[in-house]
Amino acid sequence: xxxxxxxxxxxxxxxxxxxxxxxxxxxxxxxxxxxxxxxxxxxxxxxxxxxxxxxxxxxxxxxxxxxxxxxxxxxxxxxxxxxxxxxxxxxxxxxxxxxxxxxxxxxxxxxxxxxxxxxxxxxxxxxxxxxxxxxxxxxxxxxxxxxxxxxxxxxxxxxxxxxxxxxxxxxxxxxxxxxxxxxxxxxxxxxxxxxxxxxxxxxxxxxxxxxxxxxxxxxxxxxxxxxxxxxxxxxxxxxxxxxxxxxxxxxxxxxxxxxxxxxxxxxxxxxxxxxxxxxxxxxxxxxxxxxxxxxxxxxxxxxxxxxxxxxxxxxxxxxxxxxxxxxxxxxxxxxxxxxxxxxxxxxxxxxxxxxxxxxxxxxxxxxxxxxxxxxxxxxxxxxxxxxxxxxxxxxxxxxxxxxxxxxxxxxxxxxxxxxxxxxxxxxxxxxxxxxxxxxxxxxxxxxxxxxxxxxxxxxxxxxxxxxxxxxxxxxxxxxxxxxxxxxxxxxxxxxxxxxxxxxxxxxxxxxxxxxxx
Amino acid sequence: xxxxxxxxxxxxxxxxxxxxxxxxxxxxxxxxxxxxxxxxxxxxxxxxxxxxxxxxxxxxxxxxxxxxxxxxxxxxxxxxxxxxxxxxxxxxxxxxxxxxxxxxxxxxxxxxxxxxxxxxxxxxxxxxxxxxxxxxxxxxxxxxxxxxxxxxxxxxxxxxxxxxxxxxxxxxxxxxxxxxxxxxxxxxxxxxxxxxxxxxxxxxxxxxxxxxxxxxxxxxxxxxxxxxxxxxxxxxxxxxxxxxxxxxxxxxxxxxxxxxxxxxxxxxxxxxxxxxxxxxxxxxxxxxxxxxxxx
Ligand code: SF4
Numbered sequence: 001x002x003x004x005x006x007x008x009x010x011x012x013x014x015x016x017x018x019x020x021x022x023x024x025x026x027x028x029x030x031x032x033x034x035x036x037x038x039x040x041x042x043x044x045x046x047x048x049x050x051x052x053x054x055x056x057x058x059x060x061x062x063x064x065x066x067x068x069x070x071x072x073x074x075x076x077x078x079x080x081x082x083x084x085x086x087x088x089x090x091x092x093x094x095x096x097x098x099x100x101x102x103x104x105x106x107x108x109x110x111x112x113x114x115x116x117x118x119x120x121x122x123x124x125x126x127x128x129x130x131x132x133x134x135x136x137x138x139x140x141x142x143x144x145x146x147x148x149x150x151x152x153x154x155x156x157x158x159x160x161x162x163x164x165x166x167x168x169x170x171x172x173x174x175x176x177x178x179x180x181x182x183x184x185x186x187x188x189x190x191x192x193x194x195x196x197x198x199x200x201x202x203x204x205x206x207x208x209x210x211x212x213x214x215x216x217x218x219x220x221x222x223x224x225x226x227x228x229x230x231x232x233x234x235x236x237x238x239x240x241x242x243x244x245x246x247x248x249x250x251x252x253x254x255x256x257x258x259x260x261x262x263x264x265x266x267x268x269x270x271x272x273x274x275x276x277x278x279x280x281x282x283x284x285x286x287x288x289x290x291x292x293x294x295x296x297x298x299x300x301x302x303x304x305x306x307x308x309x310x311x312x313x314x315x316x317x318x319x320x321x322x323x324x325x326x327x328x329x330x331x332x333x334x335x336x337x338x339x340x341x342x343x344x345x346x347x348x349x350x351x352x353x354x355x356x357x358x359x360x361x362x363x364x365x366x367x368x369x370x371x372x373x374x375x376x377x378x379x380x381x382x383x384x385x386x387x388x389x390x391x392x393x394x395x396x397x398x399x400x401x402x403x404x405x406x407x408x409x410x411x412x413x414x415x416x417x418x419x420x421x422x423x424x425x426x427x428x429x430x431x432x433x434x435x436x437x438x439x440x441x442x443x444x445x446x447x448x449x450x451x452x453x454x455x456x457x458x459x460x461x462x463x464x465x466x467x468x469x470x471x472x473x474x475x476x477x478x479x480x481x482x483x484x485x486x487x488x489x490x491x492x493x494x495x496x497x498x499x500x501x502x503x504x505x506x507x508x509x510x511x512x513x514x515x516x517x
Numbered sequence: 518x519x520x521x522x523x524x525x526x527x528x529x530x531x532x533x534x535x536x537x538x539x540x541x542x543x544x545x546x547x548x549x550x551x552x553x554x555x556x557x558x559x560x561x562x563x564x565x566x567x568x569x570x571x572x573x574x575x576x577x578x579x580x581x582x583x584x585x586x587x588x589x590x591x592x593x594x595x596x597x598x599x600x601x602x603x604x605x606x607x608x609x610x611x612x613x614x615x616x617x618x619x620x621x622x623x624x625x626x627x628x629x630x631x632x633x634x635x636x637x638x639x640x641x642x643x644x645x646x647x648x649x650x651x652x653x654x655x656x657x658x659x660x661x662x663x664x665x666x667x668x669x670x671x672x673x674x675x676x677x678x679x680x681x682x683x684x685x686x687x688x689x690x691x692x693x694x695x696x697x698x699x700x701x702x703x704x705x706x707x708x709x710x711x712x713x714x715x716x717x718x719x720x721x722x723x724x725x726x727x728x729x730x731x732x733x734x735x736x737x738x739x740x741x742x743x744x745x746x747x748x749x750x751x752x753x754x755x756x757x758x759x760x761x762x763x764x765x766x767x768x769x770x771x772x773x774x775x776x777x778x779x780x781x782x783x784x785x786x787x788x789x790x791x792x793x794x795x796x797x798x799x800x801x802x803x804x805x806x807x808x809x810x811x812x
Binding site: 135138142143163164166167168169170171191192193194195200207208210211212214215216217218219221275278279281282284285288289292293294295296297298299301302310311312331334335337338341342511512513516 | 528544545592596697
């Protein structure tokens with residue numbers, strides 16, 4: 001779990017960012033201090049050569065008193081993911097009060113900059129359109145109270161939806177600018193679910209962190225909890241036995257299977273194709289019940305904890321789960337096969353809500369939404385944690401529309417299921433959770449930065465933690481895949497019929513609370 | 518078309534047997550906890566704090582006569598059962614957790630009594646201490662006063678407006694599942710509706726963030742009376758993991774402690790999230806319908 005040496009990128013000037021493996025911790029003193037210009041050039045240059053922004057956040061100087069000659073009230077930290085090398089790179093720059101916005105050069109930063117402005121009060125000068133991201137400040141504007149992009153004209157009308165939606169779903173506000181049925185622009189205003197998770201996490205004792213992380217984005221419990229466990233493990237040097245790794249991977253894939261199956265059903269429902277919708281509604285529950293077989297909770301609550309897992313899969317359970325899985329898989333295949341066989345469904349999915357590959361790159365999309373545009377980000381493959389079996393096959397499509405997103409999800413169901421069947425068969429012998437000799441929780445290493453990427457069903461979940469001199473948490477940053485992808489949904493709606501919004505929305509199915517934290 | 522028909526035959530009829538029969542819950546399901554007064558060191562006046570210290574939700578606290586575990590705060594993680602040196606906290610697979618009385622969600626130490634019928638009662642949750650000792654539990658159901666005592670007309674048509682006030686999505690997902698063919702809540706006359714004007718009750722989830730307060734108020738105000746509030750999940754009941762009971766305030770400035778004080782809750786459904794059977798059992802009993810007895 002040690003970091004590799006610093007790396008020089010000759011094409012981008014003479015500055016070095018620190019590289020680390022996924023799940024590793026590095027000493028804060030080793031994180032290079034760049035002046036802002038070098039920092040901005042490093043980010044832009046890295047993104048040009050294919051890196052993604054995994055996390056970008058500010059930490060107040062007072063929290064961390066390591067050596068710096070530069071003055072400044074805060075440090076901006078950037079963690080970039082390089083899929084080609086499988087490494088994360090990190091650097092920081094001191095800032096006071098403001099910095100020149102990088103969002104025009106690197107559009108994927110636009111929301112990060114808004115969040116930092118809102119949270120830390122640091123102004124990104126020249127940001128294309130600075131407005132609240134989560135309406136975090138009690139003294140600031142009320143949720144949804146901001147300038148919306150508006151199209152004027154005799155025939156233009158505005159449709160406003162939410163915060164409470166018609167269905168049983170989380171809350172958010174959408175504004176559509178429409179010309180007749182056609183959507184000229186959609187703006188999404190979130191923040192209704194802001195609970196202050198990052199701040200709470202930084203104030204909790206490490207033993208209580210996993211429980212709160214479990215409720216950060218409820219349908220991605222395994223992904224988020226795995227990320228936080230891996231962070232805590234690298235900060236405390238806690239090993240995870242191989243069996244624990246396998247069980248975690250099983251939980252993660254079961255979550256993916258449930259959500260993909262449910263969403264394919266919902267997509268079918270949104271085009272009025274009831275057989276698949278009805279079958280998948282049931283089958284999604286069957287996958288959730290498999291998580292409950294594993295740990296008693298349909299949402300993997302209480303399963304992942306630092307050092308491994310709380311529950312074992314013994315031979316009998318493994319056999320039972322495999323058997324059940326084969327039955328469910330057969331039914332899911334039967335249910336999803338119908339949509340690919342029905343020209344009326346295909347006609348409704350094809351060409352709807354298309355995103356180009358270039359847009360997906362610029363916005364920094366992740367997960368199936370990105371893989372449906374012909375890109376291949378998948379942290380399971382590019383940034384594997386040690387000790388895991390070979391990841392499920394990569395599933396991509398290239399038309400970037402609802403059809404492609406549906407196809408990627410259907411393919412991933414097959415890939416994940418076969419991964420799970422293999423994992424159940426090949427479960428390594430031995431312990432499933434490392435237990436320290438004493439009951440004491442291990443102390444966090446002081447002055448460290450640790451970063452983890454986990455590929456959840458929506459895309460990569462990134463957690464970053466910084467510890468201070470005394471081994472307390474100085475900052476905890478959470479980036480849910482939805483944070484990257486909401487802008488993708490807005491863009492996908494351009495030029496579409498407003499009546500196709502539910503369909504487009506379902507094909508992304510983003511998390512409100514994952515964004516709002 | 519033929520393919521659709523054949524697939525329908527292959528998939529078969531899948532409506533679950535609950536509530537006509539006992540639900541088919543996984544062996545590791547964690548339902549109603551039981552604190553064994555004979556084993557609990559704290560109940561015996563000892564200063565033991567093992568469970569209090571591990572509970573992430575601060576759901577266990579000390580009272581004069583021993584410990585209390587508040588299901589209205591509990592996330593059912595099972596850590597307390599693991600931490601107890603005497604194995605005094607046992608999670609059973611009893612899914613019947615809901616009550617119309619907040620106080621009834623508090624579990625206090627009790628003496629074990631075996632079911633009167635052979636094969637009666639419910640086993641303890643596997644994978645936790647007590648899971649394999651073969652005991653079976655008959656625990657008292659928390660009381661539910663049917664809303665139909667107030668208004669008969671609700672018995673045959675009960676419409677819910679679900680409001681997610683910063684819920685994480687899990688409670689919402691397991692409410693949604695009640696409309697699938699497995700639980701088919703519609704056959705009991707219960708349904709979700711889009712408009713608060715058509716609703717008899719708010720099904721509230723989430724700890725109620727500052728940013729959702731106004732929308733929640735607006736929704737409530739738009740409902741015709743009589744109407745009620747159903748708090749689904751630990752967050753809506755008490756703020757759950759977001760609440761700090763020691764200070765009796767929400768941990769985060771962005772959060773209030775579940776349903777606001779001026780929105781009295783008529784039905785509490787504990788869990789994180791509540792299992793669909795827990796919710797269905799609660800709603801049916803709330804409408805004065807029968808659910809399967811245990812003993
Ligand atoms: S099961 Fe409930 S009471 Fe026990 S430790 Fe977990 S949250 Fe606390």
